[in-house]
Structures are given as structure tokens and as C-alpha cells.
Amino acid sequence: MIKFENVGLRYGIGPEVLGDINFTLDPGSFHFLTGPSGAGKTSLMSLIYLGRRPTRGLVTMFGQNISDLDRRKLVPIRQRIGVVFQDFRLLPHLSAFDNVALPLRILGRPEKEIDNNVNELLDWVGLGDKTNVLPPTMSGGEQQRIAIARAVIARPRLLLADEPTGNLDDEIGFRLMHLFDQLNRMGTTIVIATHNQAIIDKLGHPCLVLDSGHLHVDEPKNWIQKKIEGVF
Amino acid sequence: MFTKKDRKLGVAEGKRQYDLPLNKAEGSGFLILLISLMTFLAVIALAASFVLGAMTQRWTSGLENRLTVEIPAENEEGVILPNEDVKTLTADIAAALSKHPAVKNTEILGEEEIQELVSPWLGDDMVLKDIPLPGLISVQLHITNPDTLKVLENKVKDITPTARLDTHQTWLNDLLRFTGAMQFAAAMITLIIGVTTVTAVAGAIRSRMAEHRAEVELLHLMGAKDDYITEQFQRHALLLTLKGSTLGVLAGALVMTFISLISGDTAAALVPDFKLNALHMITLFLLPVIACAISAFTARHTVLHVLADMP
Numbered sequence A: 001m002i003k004f005e006n007v008g009l010r011y012g013i014g015p016e017v018l019g020d021i022n023f024t025l026d027p028g029s030f031h032f033l034t035g036p037s038g039a040g041k042t043s044l045m046s047l048i049y050l051g052r053r054p055t056r057g058l059v060t061m062f063g064q065n066i067s068d069l070d071r072r073k074l075v076p077i078r079q080r081i082g083v084v085f086q087d088f089r090l091l092p093h094l095s096a097f098d099n100v101a102l103p104l105r106i107l108g109r110p111e112k113e114i115d116n117n118v119n120e121l122l123d124w125v126g127l128g129d130k131t132n133v134l135p136p137t138m139s140g141g142e143q144q145r146i147a148i149a150r151a152v153i154a155r156p157r158l159l160l161a162d163e164p165t166g167n168l169d170d171e172i173g174f175r176l177m178h179l180f181d182q183l184n185r186m187g188t189t190i191v192i193a194t195h196n197q198a199i200i201d202k203l204g205h206p207c208l209v210l211d212s213g214h215l216h217v218d219e220p221k222n223w224i225q226k227k228i229e230g231v232f
Numbered sequence B: 001m002f003t004k005k006d007r008k009l010g011v012a013e014g015k016r017q018y019d020l021p022l023n024k025a026e027g028s029g030f031l032i033l034l035i036s037l038m039t040f041l042a043v044i045a046l047a048a049s050f051v052l053g054a055m056t057q058r059w060t061s062g063l064e065n066r067l068t069v070e071i072p073a074e075n076e077e078g079v080i081l082p083n084e085d086v087k088t089l090t091a092d093i094a095a096a097l098s099k100h101p102a103v104k105n106t107e108i109l110g111e112e113e114i115q116e117l118v119s120p121w122l123g124d125d126m127v128l129k130d131i132p133l134p135g136l137i138s139v140q141l142h143i144t145n146p147d148t149l150k151v152l153e154n155k156v157k158d159i160t161p162t163a164r165l166d167t168h169q170t171w172l173n174d175l176l177r178f179t180g181a182m183q184f185a186a187a188m189i190t191l192i193i194g195v196t197t198v199t200a201v202a203g204a205i206r207s208r209m210a211e212h213r214a215e216v217e218l219l220h221l222m223g224a225k226d227d228y229i230t231e232q233f234q235r236h237a238l239l240l241t242l243k244g245s246t247l248g249v250l251a252g253a254l255v256m257t258f259i260s261l262i263s264g265d266t267a268a269a270l271v272p273d274f275k276l277n278a279l280h281m282i283t284l285f286l287l288p289v290i291a292c293a294i295s296a297f298t299a300r301h302t303v304l305h306v307l308a309d310m311p
């Protein structure tokens, strides 16, 4: 479904933030992306959701070579990807409801369907009573749940979440991980960037480990432990 | 206690119109004002060019096929002729001209009419018999072209070489050149108005795009088609322009009504019974439509240009 071959990324004329990234994500897989702060997790995510073009290497998404496609052909690919941004990127002047409804409106779904789906999901993430509230007046955790709801509302084929549990207490964190797990069982491919070792351990999915711009795939085990043990 | 305003704080109000807060954008008022001003000027320029057009048409249609023959009251040697002789000559020339197929009719101006013409210069109390009066023939033609005029002139000069043909061509040409220049100026003003409007709208849209760059980029990343984003800016520009141009046209119509009221007789004398006809009215009220089209097109073009730079 996603294939990176010798992908490199640099910002402007700076040093390579990512170098020689090689990995493949199979449809329906569930990966954690982990690594120290500044390792390039967010940067790698942005390459996957087509927020940036790599400075070198080959990116294949949904069977298509990204660099061969023209702008128009990228639209349907983007519509199949849901993203929870590390900084949420909610639209501050839109209500919680309208923020979550955005992907459906972009897809041109009828308002009635949007109404039902959005309200149901907002209830599910525990914000059923805040549909009309504007994001800037919400707590960090509430905003994060809005961001997650927005990312999953259109049932994406690929879900990327950058530190989706950073501001959440353990209970709601696990609840959301459970949501991700359910989506994964329904066929959604999932990549979650996180520092939360408890969650990684509990769910036991393979890890993509980024360290100073390089990536290796790790089977479900405590990578920090390994680092301490001096494995790499 | 909560006031109504307190409760509204932080709560989305009303129905969502845009994904981007364009309807609350700052500077919209200024753009509306600018567009209404531009439309107002366009109304005035257009109206002026309509009036000029009507004037020109009137003058040309009235005068083009007319010429005046003047038979001076003196012969080639400068000897004053008796009035009787002048009258005979005048009658001869009128008769000769009438025979030409290009001539529709001829009219010899009588003494009273000539007196009327000269009285502003000479005063009413001049005794006509005392001064030598020229003969004047007003000639209406079926067609006017240089060849015919030449033939007619020769005919007249055969009878008396001192006679002069006044075709009104010279001053008419001056007048036409003047109204032409005015119409050209009006057209240039309209063009400048158009360019200014396009520039203003493009500038406003570009600054809105810059202001909401992060949001626009987000929509783009979520898979919004260019059209989805463009339409929001287009609708925004369209609404502003509709408001502004409607205001402008109304103000223009008001001012024109006012002008025609206060200038009443003068205007009528200058431009006999000129009224805006249906076509003119349609053109004037089409202005907002044209302005909106220009504006929407500009907004669309501007947004697409910015979007093209996104990954």
C-alpha cells in the first residue's frame, strides 16, 4: 500500500532530516512510529500524507508512484488518508461539529448523512455536548479528540496519527487506541507516532523506529529497553 | 448572571457559510466602498458617453444632408448690388439647384428670417432696406458626398462666382472630433475602472489567502479539490462586489436623476429630448453583473495561482 525507497528529505538548504528511508506498509497493517524528539517522525508523516515531496527517493502510494502523478490525481489519494496532526490544526472559527464534518463536506456528502455521522462520533469521543463550541475555548485533550474524530470520520483507508494521546489521560487514551484498533480490524492501515511506551507495549504492534533520520523496523518490543541494552 | 453575549462567547453562531472565516475578514468594508465608487464612476462615464452618442447622432443626422448657399450683396469688384439683383440671383441659384437629383428641396430665407439671424449683431431697430442683405438658401440633400458637393458648387459659381457654399462640414467635424475625444476619454475611464477593480480584488484575495494560508493548506491536504477552495473565495468576492456595485449603480442613478432635475431646461436645450432608453438602462444595470463576473474570475484566477504552488 505504501512503499518508500531510498527516500530523503531536507528542509531548504539544511541538512537531510531523513535519509535513505526504506519501508513497506501492507494494507491493513498497524505500525507505531517512534524515536526520540526531533528524530523526524512528523517529517516522515508529512511525506506519507503528501504534505511534502521528498527531496529524493521513490514513494509509492496505493500502487501509484507519487512523483509521476499530476496535482489532480493526488486529490483522491489525499481523500483516502486521515491525519491527526501533532498540533491538531483545527479551524479556530468553526465549531467542533463543523471541524469534524469538514472531510465529509469535502467529499460532498449530503448534509443529513453528515449530521448523523458527526453527532454520533462526537458522542462517542465524549464531546456530544460541545458540538457548537469553538476549538480555542476547548481544553487540549478536547481539541485532540476533535482532531481524531475529524481524521476518522470519512473512514480513511490510511490513518496517520502524530502523538494522538499526548494530551489525554490514560483512560481516554486507551479508549482512542481501542478506536484505532477497531478501525484497523475493519481494514484501515494505521501508523501512529508516539512516545507512549505503555500503549506500544499494550497493543503490541510492530514499531518503525526513527533515529537521527534513519529508520528500521522493530518487532513489538521495548525499543528504549533495547537502546539501554545497547542493541543499536 | 450571563448576558446573551457572554453565552455566545466561544460558541459558533449561525449557519456555517465558509470553511474559512472570509465573511468576517477585515477590509471587506473598504473593498465594498472601493467597488461601489468604481461602479459609480463607471455609471457616470457610461451615461456621459450615452449622452455624447445621442448628441452626435442628432447633430449629424440633422446637418449632414444640409447646406447653406450664401449670395453676398456685392459683386467681384466689391460693388454693392441692389437688393433686387441679389434676390434675382438667389432665385436663379435656387432654381438651378432644385433641378439636381441630389437636392431634396431648397428654401430661400425671407427678409424676416435674415433679420432674425442678424438682429443679435445689428440690433432690432436697423431698417432692413438701408443695408445690403445677402441672399441665403437652405438646401436639403438626399445624399452628401464630396463629388455631389463639387458639382453643386460649380453650378452655383457658374451663376455668380462670389456665392459661397457652407456645408457645415468644418464645424461639424470639429464637434465630432470633440465628442469623439470625450467618448474615448469615457472609454478609457471605464477601462481604468476595470483594471483598478481587478487589481483591488486580486490584492484582497491574495491577502485573504495569505491570512488563511494554514487553513487553505489544511483543506488542500485533506483532499479538497481546487474548485472546493476556489469557490469559497469566489463567493466571497462575488458577494462583496454585488454589494459594492449595487450601491454604486444606485448612487449613480440618484446623481443622474438629480443632475437632470436641476439642469432641466439647459440639458434639454443642449440635448433635445434625450432620455435613457431601455438599452441604456439595461447596460447600466448590467454593470453589477459585469463587475461580479470580473471579480469572481479574478478571485478564481488568484486562488488557483496560489494553490498551484502547494504540494
Ligand SMILES: Nc1ncnc2c1ncn2[C@@H]1O[C@H](COP(=O)(O)OP(=O)(O)OP(=O)(O)O)[C@@H](O)[C@H]1O
Residues within 6 Å of the ligand: A011, A017, A035, A036, A037, A038, A039, A040, A041, A042, A043, A044, A086
Ligand atoms: N518546517 C521545518 N523547517 C525546517 N526544519 C524543520 C521543519 N520541521 C522540522 N524540522 C526539523 O526536522 C527535524 C525533525 O523534526 P520533526 O518535527 O520531524 O521531529 P519529530 O520526531 O516529530 O519530533 P517530536 O517528537 O518532538 O515531535 C528537526 O531537527 C526539526 O528542526
Ligand SMILES: [Mg+2]
Residues within 6 Å of the ligand: A041, A042, A043, A086, A162
Ligand atoms: Mg513530531
